[in-house]
Amino acid sequence: MQEMFDRAIIGFDLSRKPDVQLIASITQTKAFYLAELFVQSDKRRHGLGRKLINQLIKQVISEGYLSVALRTSASPWLIEMYSKLGFRIVGEQQVTTIKKIAGQELKLPDDRVIMINDLYST
Ligand SMILES: CC(C)(COP(=O)(O)OP(=O)(O)OC[C@H]1O[C@@H](n2cnc3c(N)ncnc32)[C@H](O)[C@@H]1OP(=O)(O)O)[C@@H](O)C(=O)NCCC(=O)NCCS
Numbered sequence: 001m002q003e004m005f006d007r008a009i010i011g012f013d014l015s016r017k018p019d020v021q022l023i024a025s026i027t028q029t030k031a032f033y034l035a036e037l038f039v040q041s042d043k044r045r046h047g048l049g050r051k052l053i054n055q056l057i058k059q060v061i062s063e064g065y066l067s068v069a070l071r072t073s074a075s076p077w078l079i080e081m082y083s084k085l086g087f088r089i090v091g092e093q094q095v096t097t098i099k100k101i102a103g104q105e106l107k108l109p110d111d112r113v114i115m116i117n118d119l120y121s122t
Helices: 018-024 048-061 076-084
Strands: 006-013 031-037 067-073 088-101 104-118
Touching: 006 048, 018 031, 018 067, 018 088, 018 104, 031 048, 031 104, 048 076, 067 076, 076 104
Parallel strands: 031 067
Antiparallel strands: 006 031, 067 104, 088 104
């Protein structure tokens, strides 16, 4: 992980994210929530995001977790990236995000998907 100090992955137990837990219908299983995945912009598209997720999966398995859940923008490439890493869509959510466009703050609808990776399924 030395080479990844300027990249980040953050997460915690899914029980701390009850809205996602409800949509994902995971209440009995010990599940981890991947809250933020970030690679420095000039280091993207070199496989680091994939490495970070695979590393996280190994780590949470060693801690006894049975699944990983996340919420991401419903953009096709992000859905494809997570699908290739073993995640599947289990729900959708529309949230409102505030974006500054031409100096003006606008509230815009933003489609998100909830995805889970059942770590032990084949
Ligand atoms: C999402 C993010 C972490 C990906 O990191 P990365 O190091 O560029 O990802 P990788 O190089 O490991 O790419 C993984 C896959 O996604 C694809 N991919 C990555 N960025 C892409 C883009 N902008 N458009 C299309 N495909 C993309 C890669 O081609 C690769 O596909 P492959 O598995 O077929 O080879 C990075 O773009 C980022 O930090 N974005 C801003 C924060 C963010 O959106 N986080 C996710 C929120 S849940």
